Amino acid sequence: MSGTGQLAALTAREAGLVGCRRCTRVWPIERTECGRCGASLESRDPKSLSRVWAWWTVGVMFYFPANLYPMLSTRTLLSTSESTIVGGAIDLIHHGSIGIAVVILVASVLIPMAKFLCIAFLALSARRNTDMSAGSRQHLYELVEYVGRWSMIDVFVVAILSALVQLNVAASINPGPASLSFALSVIFTMLSAQAFDSRLIWDRIEDADKPATPSTGASSPRQEDAYS
Amino acid sequence: MADTFDDLENLIACPHCDALYHVVSPKVGERAVCHRCHAVLIAPKRRAGMSIIMLALSVIVLVFGSIWFPFLTIHTSGFSNSATLLDAAFAFTDGPLLLLSLPVLALIVVIPLARVMLLIYVLWPVVLDRKPYQKAREAFLLSEKLRPWSMAEIFALGCAVALVKVADLALIGFGPAFYMFCTLVVIIVVQDNYMCRWSIWASLDPERDV
Ligand SMILES: [Zn+2]
Ligand SMILES: [Zn+2]
Numbered sequence: 001m002s003g004t005g006q007l008a009a010l011t012a013r014e015a016g017l018v019g020c021r022r023c024t025r026v027w028p029i030e031r032t033e034c035g036r037c038g039a040s041l042e043s044r045d046p047k048s049l050s051r052v053w054a055w056w057t058v059g060v061m062f063y064f065p066a067n068l069y070p071m072l073s074t075r076t077l078l079s080t081s082e083s084t085i086v087g088g089a090i091d092l093i094h095h096g097s098i099g100i101a102v103v104i105l106v107a108s109v110l111i112p113m114a115k116f117l118c119i120a121f122l123a124l125s126a127r128r129n130t131d132m133s134a135g136s137r138q139h140l141y142e143l144v145e146y147v148g149r150w151s152m153i154d155v156f157v158v159a160i161l162s163a164l165v166q167l168n169v170a171a172s173i174n175p176g177p178a179s180l181s182f183a184l185s186v187i188f189t190m191l192s193a194q195a196f197d198s199r200l201i202w203d204r205i206e207d208a209d210k211p212a213t214p215s216t217g218a219s220s221p222r223q224e225d226a227y228s
Numbered sequence: 229m230a231d232t233f234d235d236l237e238n239l240i241a242c243p244h245c246d247a248l249y250h251v252v253s254p255k256v257g258e259r260a261v262c263h264r265c266h267a268v269l270i271a272p273k274r275r276a277g278m279s280i281i282m283l284a285l286s287v288i289v290l291v292f293g294s295i296w297f298p299f300l301t302i303h304t305s306g307f308s309n310s311a312t313l314l315d316a317a318f319a320f321t322d323g324p325l326l327l328l329s330l331p332v333l334a335l336i337v338v339i340p341l342a343r344v345m346l347l348i349y350v351l352w353p354v355v356l357d358r359k360p361y362q363k364a365r366e367a368f369l370l371s372e373k374l375r376p377w378s379m380a381e382i383f384a385l386g387c388a389v390a391l392v393k394v395a396d397l398a399l400i401g402f403g404p405a406f407y408m409f410c411t412l413v414v415i416i417v418v419q420d421n422y423m424c425r426w427s428i429w430a431s432l433d434p435e436r437d438v
Contacts, residue, residue, distance in 0.1 A: 012241035012248045019241020019248070022369060023429035024269060026239040026248065036433045038365050092393070100392045138244060138265045145376070152335070152379055156386030157393070159332055160311075162319035164300050165394060167307040175320050180328050187331070190376060202245040202264070220252045221240075221260035221269050 010219070011202070018043045048197040052123045055192030060116055062185035067109075070176035072158055077169060082176060085109065085154065108154045111147055112185065118144045119192055126200040137201045145193050151186045155179055237435070240426070242267055270426045277355040283419045284344035290412040291341045298403030300387075302394065313337065313405055335379040340416060343378055346371040354431045365432050372425070384413045 012019040018029045023037040034041055070082035083091060085108045092101035118140055125137065132140075158179045165173040238251050242262040249269070254260050259271035273279070294313050301310040317333035320326060346367045353360050361367075391400055 010248050011246040012239075013246060015248055017236070017239070017241070017248065019243065019246055021243040022372060024240040024243055024426060025429070025433075026236050026241050028236070035435065036365070037369055037429055039369060095396065097392055100389055103389055134245075135265065142244075149376060149379060150382055150385075152382050153386045153389065155328070155332065156316075156336070156379075156383045157390045159316045159319045160300070160387055160390040161393065163311040163315040164302050164309060164390070165398075166309050166311075167302065167304060167398075170305055170307045171397065174322065175325055175328075177325070179320065180325055183328055183331065194376070198244050199246040202247075219249060219263070221249045222263055223252065223254055223258055223260060 011199075013043050042197075044199060044203070045197045048195060048200065049123055049126060051195035052119065052192050055188050055195055056116065056119055056123075059185050059188035059192055062181045062188060063112055063116070066178045066182035066185050069178040069181070071154065071178040071182070072161065073174050073176055074165075074171070075174075076171045084178060085182070104154060104157075107151050108182070111151050112189065115144055115148050115151075115189055115193070119189070119196065122196060122201070126203075134201050138198060141193075141196065141198050141201065148186070148190050148193055151189075152183065155183045155186070240269060242269060271424045272427050273422055273424060276422065276424060276427065277351045280419060280423060281348055281351055281355060283415050283422075284348045287344040287412055287415055287419075288341065290408045290415070291337060294405040294408040294412065295337065297405035297408070299405040299409070300391075300403060301401035302398045303401070304398035310403065313409065335377060336383040337380075339374050340378045340380045340412070343371045343374050344416075344419075350428065350432070354428075360432050365434075368428060368432060375420070378416065380409070380416055381413045384410055 012026055013029070016029050017026045018031060018041045019026050020034040020037060020039055020041055022039040023034060025034055025036040027034065027041060029043055032041055033039070067085055069084065071085050071088060073080065073082040085104070089101040089104045089108075092098075092104065122137060122141055122144075125132065130137075158175045161173045162175050165171055240249050240251050241247065242249070242265060244267045245262065245265040247262055247264045249260075249262075251270075252260060254270055254272060256272050256274045260269045261267070262269055297312070298310045299313045299316065302308060313336070314333070317336065318329050320328040320332070349361060350364045350368045350371070353364070387406070394400065
């Protein structure tokens with residue numbers, strides 16, 4: 001199938017059309033509801049960025065108490081101890097479980113922080129010029145969307161431990177207040193990433209290097225063997 | 229310029245970057261990919277509808293199995309405890325933490341279950357070559373919107389982490405529900421990658437049979 005060399009692709013908006021983001025069907029630009037899947041249509045969501053920033057702010061706000069308050073409280077015969085996310089990981093390192101400590105630190109500290117920064121960068125660069133290519137920013141966005149959900153793992157670990165380790169006087173584990181604020185932080189950050197309209201990433205390039213002669217029609221998508 | 233595209237039905241716009249394409253339905257096993265952002269646009273599979281329904285049915289059975297049977301057990305110095313999947317969801321009982329129980333239950337049980345039930349509702353008439361049910365479009369839209377909130381696979385990895393944490397404290401036993409839940413996770417991942425969303429939307433198009 002042909003179509004290679006179509007670097008400056010014609011977009012639905014340039015053609016005076018609007019594409020449905022759920023089912024990819026194309027409609028005249030003035031249409032507001034997709035006739036195939038019923039999703040609402042928006043050539044570029046004008047409120048996208050303000051919703052991104054609103055969810056982002058709430059997500060960041062909940063991330064602080066999530067790190068300051070204890071995630072777990074462990075009670076044994078001799079002692080009661082409470083541990084925060086980072087404190088729990090340090091305990092694990094002292095016990096020699098470095099692998100698990102790394103999983104917890106990556107999922108609960110590195111991923112949330114990186115996610116806040118990446119979403120902020122994507123939202124800012126939608127308005128300004130950056131050195132990073134649109135393709136790389138699209139990949140970054142997909143990575144943020146895919147990886148962000150995995151931060152929830154720490155909340156699930158707390159749930160499993162608290163349900164399982166209820167051994168009368170010998171030992172018991174109970175969830176701490178940080179589990180709620182951490183879960184809320186993950187949920188709000190996911191909503192922030194979902195509010196971002198990734199088509200904004202590509203718009204600046206179109207504005208920057210418009211082809212001298214406008215394309216006359218749409219090309220075909222590339223055909224690939226799915227199993228290659 | 230819109231009038232040069234009088235037949236909009238044969239066009240698709242990439243949902244990620246808005247690039248416009250003519251629909252060239254790929255052969256079964258092939259896929260159509262966006263030039264610009266490399267998103268997979270169309271990837272039809274052989275007998276996809278029936279396979280998805282069978283996988284969805286097995287997920288329903290496994291969900292109820294993994295709720296019913298014991299999930300994990302723990303033994304140490306004369307004490308023992310066994311927890312079901314629901315115990316894990318309802319582990320948050322202290323005051324405001326109670327708020328967390330319902331979302332956790334939704335993320336690991338209710339949403340995965342709801343998604344496969346919606347899929348069966350959507351695909352059953354399509355597989356039998358009948359007219360789609362009236363609410364099929366709403367149902368599939370909802371199932372797609374719920375997709376990022378289905379977190380069974382994350383919960384499964386959470387189990388692994390939790391087990392390592394208590395491994396030197398106590399002896400852990402795996403109940404039947406644990407194995408059922410792991411199977412369920414694998415099926416959901418396979419199913420999500422097998423499904424060609426474009427093909428399903430095309431088969432639900434109300435204009436298709438007019
Ligand atoms: Zn649509
Ligand atoms: Zn694209």
